[in-house]
Amino acid sequence: xxxxxxxxxxxxxxAAAVEARxxxxxxxxxxxxxxxxxxxxxxxxxIVGQVAEITDLGGGVFEARIALAVETVGGDAGQFLNxxxxxxxxxxxxxxxxxxxxxxxxxxxxxxxHGLAGLRRRVGAEDRALTCSAIKPQxxxxxxxxxxxxxxxxxxxxxxxxxxxxxxxxxxxxxxxxPACATAIRGSATRYVPNLSxxxxxxxxxxxxxxDVGLDTAMVxxxxxxxxxxxxxxxDNPDFAFFGHPTxxxxxxxxxxxxxxxxxxxxxxxxxxxxxxxxxxxxPETSRAIAERARAPNPRxxxxxxxxxxxxLLSRVPELLDFYGPDTMLLIGGDLLLAxxxxxxxxxxxxxxxxxxxxxxxx
Amino acid sequence: xxxxxxxxxxxxxxAAAVEARxxxxxxxxxxxxxxxxxxxxxxxxxIVGQVAEITDLGGGVFEARIALAVETVGGDAGQFLNxxxxxxxxxxxxxxxxxxxxxxxxxxxxxxxHGLAGLRRRVGAEDRALTCSAIKPQxxxxxxxxxxxxxxxxxxxxxxxxxxxxxxxxxxxxxxxxPACATAIRGSATRYVPNLSxxxxxxxxxxxxxxDVGLDTAMVxxxxxxxxxxxxxxxDNPDFAFFGHPTxxxxxxxxxxxxxxxxxxxxxxxxxxxxxxxxxxxxPETSRAIAERARAPNPRxxxxxxxxxxxxLLSRVPELLDFYGPDTMLLIGGDLLLAxxxxxxxxxxxxxxxxxxxxxxxx
Numbered sequence: 001x002x003x004x005x006x007x008x009x010x011x012x013x014x015a016a017a018v019e020a021r022x023x024x025x026x027x028x029x030x031x032x033x034x035x036x037x038x039x040x041x042x043x044x045x046x047i048v049g050q051v052a053e054i055t056d057l058g059g060g061v062f063e064a065r066i067a068l069a070v071e072t073v074g075g076d077a078g079q080f081l082n083x084x085x086x087x088x089x090x091x092x093x094x095x096x097x098x099x100x101x102x103x104x105x106x107x108x109x110x111x112x113x114h115g116l117a118g119l120r121r122r123v124g125a126e127d128r129a130l131t132c133s134a135i136k137p138q139x140x141x142x143x144x145x146x147x148x149x150x151x152x153x154x155x156x157x158x159x160x161x162x163x164x165x166x167x168x169x170x171x172x173x174x175x176x177x178x179p180a181c182a183t184a185i186r187g188s189a190t191r192y193v194p195n196l197s198x199x200x201x202x203x204x205x206x207x208x209x210x211x212d213v214g215l216d217t218a219m220v221x222x223x224x225x226x227x228x229x230x231x232x233x234x235x236d237n238p239d240f241a242f243f244g245h246p247t248x249x250x251x252x253x254x255x256x257x258x259x260x261x262x263x264x265x266x267x268x269x270x271x272x273x274x275x276x277x278x279x280x281x282x283x284p285e286t287s288r289a290i291a292e293r294a295r296a297p298n299p300r301x302x303x304x305x306x307x308x309x310x311x312x313l314l315s316r317v318p319e320l321l322d323f324y325g326p327d328t329m330l331l332i333g334g335d336l337l338l339a340x341x342x343x344x345x346x347x348x349x350x351x352x353x354x355x356x357x358x359x360x361x362x363x
Numbered sequence: 364x365x366x367x368x369x370x371x372x373x374x375x376x377x378a379a380a381v382e383a384r385x386x387x388x389x390x391x392x393x394x395x396x397x398x399x400x401x402x403x404x405x406x407x408x409x410i411v412g413q414v415a416e417i418t419d420l421g422g423g424v425f426e427a428r429i430a431l432a433v434e435t436v437g438g439d440a441g442q443f444l445n446x447x448x449x450x451x452x453x454x455x456x457x458x459x460x461x462x463x464x465x466x467x468x469x470x471x472x473x474x475x476x477h478g479l480a481g482l483r484r485r486v487g488a489e490d491r492a493l494t495c496s497a498i499k500p501q502x503x504x505x506x507x508x509x510x511x512x513x514x515x516x517x518x519x520x521x522x523x524x525x526x527x528x529x530x531x532x533x534x535x536x537x538x539x540x541x542p543a544c545a546t547a548i549r550g551s552a553t554r555y556v557p558n559l560s561x562x563x564x565x566x567x568x569x570x571x572x573x574x575d576v577g578l579d580t581a582m583v584x585x586x587x588x589x590x591x592x593x594x595x596x597x598x599d600n601p602d603f604a605f606f607g608h609p610t611x612x613x614x615x616x617x618x619x620x621x622x623x624x625x626x627x628x629x630x631x632x633x634x635x636x637x638x639x640x641x642x643x644x645x646x647p648e649t650s651r652a653i654a655e656r657a658r659a660p661n662p663r664x665x666x667x668x669x670x671x672x673x674x675x676l677l678s679r680v681p682e683l684l685d686f687y688g689p690d691t692m693l694l695i696g697g698d699l700l701l702a703x704x705x706x707x708x709x710x711x712x713x714x715x716x717x718x719x720x721x722x723x724x725x726x
Contacts, residue, residue, distance in 0.1 A: 024642065028642070030500075030501070030528070031499060031500030031501060031502070031528075032499055032500065032526055032527075032528060032696075032697070033499050033500050033526075033696060033697035033700055034697045034698075034700070034701055036701055037500075037697055037700035037701045037703070038500055039703065040502065040503065040507075042502065043500055043501075043502035043503070046502070047500065047501060047502035048500075071532060071533060071534070072501060072502075072528065072532060074530065074531060074532055074533070076530060076531070076560065076561050076565075078560060078561060078562075078584075078587050078588065079530045079560055079561070081587060081611060082527065082528070082530075082560075082584065082587055082610055082611065083528065085611065086527070086528075086587075086610040086611060087527075087609070087610050087673075088613075089610070089611050089612065089613030089614060090609060090612060090613040090618075090637055090643050090673075091613065091643060091644060092613070092644060093644075136394060136395055136396050137393075137394030137395065137396050137400075137401055137406055137410065137411075138393070138394060138406075138410060138435060139394070139403065139405065139406035139409070139410035139435075140403065140406070144403075163395055163396075164395075164445065164449070164450075165393070165394075165395060165435065165445070165446065165449075167437065167439060167442045167445075168437060168439070169434060169435060169437055170434060170437070171434070197439065197441060197442055197445075197591070198439050198441060198442070198591045199441075199563055199589075199591045199592045199594065199595035200562055200563035200564060200592060200595075201563060201595060202439075202591070202595075221441075221445065224441050224444060224445055224449075224589055224590075224591075225441065225589045225591070225592075226562075226587055226588045226589035226592060227587075228560070228561045228562045228565070228587075228588070229562045229563060229588075229589060229592065231562065232562035232563075232564060232565075246450070246453060247445055247449040247450050247452070248444060248445065248448065248449055248452050249452065249453060250451075250452030250453040250454065250455070250614065250615050251452060251613065251614020251615050252613050252614050255453075274453055279387065279391070280453050280454060281454060281455060281456075310450075310453075333395075333396060334395070334396035334397045334400055335397075337396055337397070337400035338397055338399055338400045340400070340402065
């Protein structure tokens with residue numbers, strides 16, 4: 001009996017068409033050829049995808065649960081996405097809404113190496129919410145960026161990350177920016193988190209530079225570098241914790257599934273995602289679902305740290321802490337940078353607001 | 364004066380909102396912070412994105428042309444996508460419809476190493492259309508897959524590729540499948556094209572195996588491995604030609620832009636894409652636009668070979684050749700496999716139909 005995971009698709013189509021559409025997905029995501037072309041009975045029973053259930057969600061949308069063989073994936077995070085969604089992403093009227101994983105897939109893909117507890121330990125934070133900010137805009141020289149890091153550190157923020165636009169540009173080469181910023185956190189509890197980019201080779205060289213200057217946390221964009229490369233970085237660098245950035249994460253995968261479930265599964269220790277009420281149009285329930293999946297108890301996967309971001313304001317800290325709870329990292333970038341010369345003080349106001357927040361007592 | 368490329372977005376929003384939305388994208392895709400937080404005048408003039416033009420397309424959709432500085436990209440294909448679309452992909456109501464590149468970006472990203480002429484040369488095809496098929500279903504053992512390769516080769520097909528689901532599964536490990544399939548083409552003009560998967564490290568090991576058994580063409584899925592890793596493979600392996608597979612290519616990027624323009628720019632020599640009238644819902648004009656972009660004359664980029672696929676039928680060969688012209692590769696997989704024991708003969712019917720086709724004389 002073959003072990004199967006499920007991809008749960010939402011299909012917008014006429015009721016009369018949905019069974020054929022679902023069967024089409026089951027074939028597409030497994031053998032990708034006419035069933036009549038298959039003459040091996042084991043492939044028919046064990047490899048061909050199966051339509052487990054179809055539900056009418058109303059409004060012309062149907063949910064189709066497609067059961068796919070775990071053995072088609074092996075342990076590769078990229079192939080997992082290839083089999084879970086792959087070619088079916090090419091249909092305009094289908095989205096991957098959710099998945100049902102199996103324990104063996106969770107074990108094979110492995111999840112975060114450090115997770116919530118590991119990131120708290122890095123900054124000596126015990127059980128409070130974590131704080132994060134970002135250095136930007138791109139175009140600043142390394143010394144200017146390092147100055148921002150120093151001010152954030154003076155304000156007591158836990159993590160200062162590169163903006164995800166900072167790569168290896170001529171105006172701030174990685175090999176100059178990262179040592180300068182690493183120097184700027186010396187003597188503080190703050191961690192600086194450089195953004196890795198480029199091919200796996202390039203990212204590995206960047207990690208060496210970061211390690212050489214004493215860093216132990218880095219950021220990557222899983223949908224830009226490919227999930228298998230995140231998996232390789234996590235496996236090969238157990239001393240490093242990784243932040244996952246959401247860039248290029250829009251499209252055919254529901255945000256709660258992609259950021260909450262898959263980023264964690266692929267090994268992100270902190271998951272940066274879009275907060276409701278900021279620059280992006282997420283509903284509160286979408287942001288909440290991402291956060292809850294990122295840290296939900298799981299015997300095989302460490303909890304990741306949900307890190308809401310995207311136009312967050314210092315004035316919203318109490319509301320956001322009440323909404324997300326203490327097992328969270330708040331990331332405020334631009335709103336702090338508006339303070340210019342008072343950046344350290346504004347950052348201190350942020351970190352103190354987080355430290356002093358009293359959470360409602362749950363009875 | 365800073366050199367800029369353009370990302371051309373389609374935004375579905377009220378007319379009163381579109382200017383603010385466009386300005387928001389220009390900031391998001393460049394400095395990603397409030398303009399008031401920027402105190403360096405060079406960043407304001409040279410780095411911050413600019414709204415070049417907004418056009419009302421009717422039906423509640425607007426086109427916004429956003430001009431972004433080339434120096435924010437450098438020469439990295441991943442960063443190019445990060446700056447061109449990146450976080451803006453997280454908006455449900457925005458798609459990246461097209462781009463205006465610059466000569467320096469085209470030169471930096473480089474395009475195909477071999478292209479149409481190189482693939483024709485590999486199989487001695489002069490100026491006719493090329494033919495391709497695929498071995499599947501996954502679940503077959505290496506010997507069975509190699510037998511399919513031998514039959515396709517006996518039928519005279521130019522290229523036999525792995526199905527994109529074939530990676531390194533237990534039932535057909537890469538290190539067993541690829542040598543077996545390479546042996547199966549010996550003595551024929553057919554090229555076998557293995558599918559590379561996993562991290563860049565894994566793909567590089569796979570390329571070594573492929574090279575060791577005499578192969579010189581491989582397939583990758585650019586949206587699954589990350590564009591920067593395709594770029595690294597192309598740069599580091601000038602003896603290999605690369606097929607680009609469309610899996611995971613659906614979402615926020617218009618197909619003509621992604622497959623026709625970007626896959627070519629990133630270095631795919633052959634671009635597999637969805638044919639109209641097959642398993643996917645592409646309109647003829649979408650398929651045609653991909654093909655025309657893939658091979659459009661460009662002084663800096665070799666033409667790639669447009670390779671329509673996805674439920675193509677042998678009976679449609681004349682129609683498809685008339686539609687796409689001779690600078691094309693037709694990929695027929697499942698329809699040939701339905702012939703079972705007569706696979707070589709059915710393949711011969713395919714290759715002969717392509718060889719004998721007379722194209723209408725253009726006057």
